Amino acid sequence: MSEIRYDGRVAIVTGAGGGLGKTYALMLASRGASVVVNDLGGASDGTGGGSSMADEVVKQINESGGKAVANYDSVASPEGGEAICKAAVDNFGKVDIVVNNAGILRDKSFLKMELEDFFRVIAVHLDGSVHCTKAVWELMRDQGYGRIALTTSSSGLYGNFGQANYSAAKMGLVGLMNTLVIEGLKYDIRVNTLSPCAATRMTEDLMKPEVLELLAPASVTAGLLYLVSEDAPNRAILAAGGGTFARAAIYETPGIHLKEEDCTPEGVAAHWDAITATEGQTEYQSGSDQTVNLLTTAARSLGIDLG
Ligand SMILES: NC(=O)c1ccc[n+]([C@@H]2O[C@H](COP(=O)([O-])OP(=O)(O)OC[C@H]3O[C@@H](n4cnc5c(N)ncnc54)[C@H](O)[C@@H]3O)[C@@H](O)[C@H]2O)c1
Numbered sequence: 001m002s003e004i005r006y007d008g009r010v011a012i013v014t015g016a017g018g019g020l021g022k023t024y025a026l027m028l029a030s031r032g033a034s035v036v037v038n039d040l041g042g043a044s045d046g047t048g049g050g051s052s053m054a055d056e057v058v059k060q061i062n063e064s065g066g067k068a069v070a071n072y073d074s075v076a077s078p079e080g081g082e083a084i085c086k087a088a089v090d091n092f093g094k095v096d097i098v099v100n101n102a103g104i105l106r107d108k109s110f111l112k113m114e115l116e117d118f119f120r121v122i123a124v125h126l127d128g129s130v131h132c133t134k135a136v137w138e139l140m141r142d143q144g145y146g147r148i149a150l151t152t153s154s155s156g157l158y159g160n161f162g163q164a165n166y167s168a169a170k171m172g173l174v175g176l177m178n179t180l181v182i183e184g185l186k187y188d189i190r191v192n193t194l195s196p197c198a199a200t201r202m203t204e205d206l207m208k209p210e211v212l213e214l215l216a217p218a219s220v221t222a223g224l225l226y227l228v229s230e231d232a233p234n235r236a237i238l239a240a241g242g243g244t245f246a247r248a249a250i251y252e253t254p255g256i257h258l259k260e261e262d263c264t265p266e267g268v269a270a271h272w273d274a275i276t277a278t279e280g281q282t283e284y285q286s287g288s289d290q291t292v293n294l295l296t297t298a299a300r301s302l303g304i305d306l307g
Contacts, residue, residue: 004229007032010092011228012084014038014075014132015102017053019200020151023221024099025057029066031225034092037061038071038084038102044201046104046124049074067092075102076123081131085139095136097228099149100129100173105202107162118165125151125169129176137189146189147228150177152237153195157248174237174250181235182286190234192227195248196220197241219243235285251281252290257301 006028016025017039029035037057041050054070061068071087073080088095104124106117129150140146155163156170173193180191197203198220199212207215223240226232237248256274258267268275284290299306 003031004225004231005032006097006229009033009096010036010088010094011097011099012036012038012088012095012132012136013099013101014084014128015040016057016099017041019202020196020198020217020220020224021099021101022057023217024101024224025068026061027221027225028097028099028228029061029068030064033097034067035061035069036071036084036088036091037068038073038075038087040074040102041072042104044104045106046120074124075100075128075132078131078134081128081133081135084132085135088136089139094143095139096143096145097147097149098132098136099151099224099228100132101149101151102128103151103202105163106165109162110164113165118168121165122169122172125166126172126176129173133176133180137184140184140189141187144187146184146187147232148180148184148189148191149224149227150174150191150193151196152193154197154239157195157237177235177237178286185234190232192233192236192238194220194224194227195237195239196224197239214242249283251278251283252293253278254280254282254293255297257298259301 011028011033013021013025013035015021016037025035025037037054039054041053042048051072054072058068058070069087069091071084073083075081085095102124104121106121133148150173152173153170156167159167177191177193184191197215198217199215200217204212219242220240223238223245227238239246239248253276256271258271
């Protein structure tokens with residue numbers, strides 16, 4: 001297989017001053033992309049800020065012959081998203097790739113979590129991805145090309161104690177992808193979501209040293225690069241960690257139609273096994289696919305011809 005390259009492409013990587021984002025920026029640049037290295041430079045809980053994290057990555061890229069500029073705006077405001085996009089256009093003339101990676105953590109059980117901490121996490125992960133994607137969307141539509149990566153988490157896909165804020169934000173990103181894929185289709189804007197697992201400052205206190213070593217951020221990077229490549233898939237949720245890659249997806253059971261007399265809470269309870277039986281489950285490609293299944297199942301059961 002020929003090498004996957006990004007020559008002539010302009011990429012924005014948010015939160016690229018450290019952790020996973022830094023590896024994405026370095027590898028994209030080493031394969032020919034011009035990169036905007038965005039990072040607010042604060043602590044893992046989103047407090048503070050500074051320019052040194054982004055500057056250091058830019059220095060590394062430039063010293064190895066790549067092209068990069070730093071940006072220190074926060075993704076959490078619409079103005080921040082616009083400024084990050086402007087940095088790409090001012091320095092490199094366009095935007096082909098956006099890697100929405102910036103993130104913070106404010107873990108606490110839902111019972112003890114302050115709403116401020118709930119919504120701050122949403123503001124960085126979900127709103128932040130919206131701001132940066134919105135800022136480039138029209139430009140990508142006009143040029144008929146775009147590759148957007150969003151960053152979800154096993155915490156969003158499946159849950160994790162103490163991370164209600166983070167889980168809600170991360171699953172919100174999957175919903176964002178699902179619709180952007182549909183709206184971007186005819187302009188060759190592809191949107192994919194990465195669910196990484198890596199030893200970074202976000203996770204280093206949670207794992208043993210030998211596990212941390214196996215989960216080096218570099219073991220994830222290749223997956224992200226494929227998701228924003230010329231021949232990228234579309235609508236994929238790629239799990240990546242320790243060099244293992246897997247695809248996550250949402251499936252829906254075929255379901256059953258209940259006769260009018262069974263359309264009661266008791267009827268639903270009595271048929272629960274059939275409603276939830278997974279044989280023949282489907283991965284829908286749009287919300288209307290679900291509507292079609294609900295209607296055709298009902299029509300078939302009632303002997304109605306919907307035409
Ligand atoms: N490490 C993992 O195992 C793991 C698992 C699932 C998801 N993720 C996700 O991967 C992404 C990268 O995380 P990481 O593990 O590399 O952590 P990290 O803390 O090393 O990286 C996050 C970066 O985002 C930057 N940032 C934070 N708020 C910002 C803002 N408002 N604007 C711009 N930059 C901001 C930080 O300064 C930091 O450099 C995050 O979205 C995270 O939720 C990581």
